[in-house]
Amino acid sequence: MTALYVLDVPENTSVAKVAAESGASVGKVGPYFEITADGSIVIDRRATGCRHAVWYSCVAGVAGGEIVQHDKNALQVDPA
DSSP states (O other), X not given: OEEEEEEOSGGGHHHHHHHHHTTOEXXXXXXXXXXXXXXXXXXXXXXXXXXXXXXXTOEEEEESEEEEEESSSEEEEEEO
């Protein structure tokens, strides 16, 4: 399972929402959104409405995978 952790603050809520809309499961672990999937997690930046500064600072951690894309277009975490 691939997991992405994003701090649960108002600026990052849309990241979790778009992840859920794209098929990932979203839960909570402490003060973090835990975004999980059996395969890759792909989140489109434009769909989140995040400005670049928020977008590039949203990742708090990754488990069971690695970030293969984190640019102005998307965030993608693939299984390890």
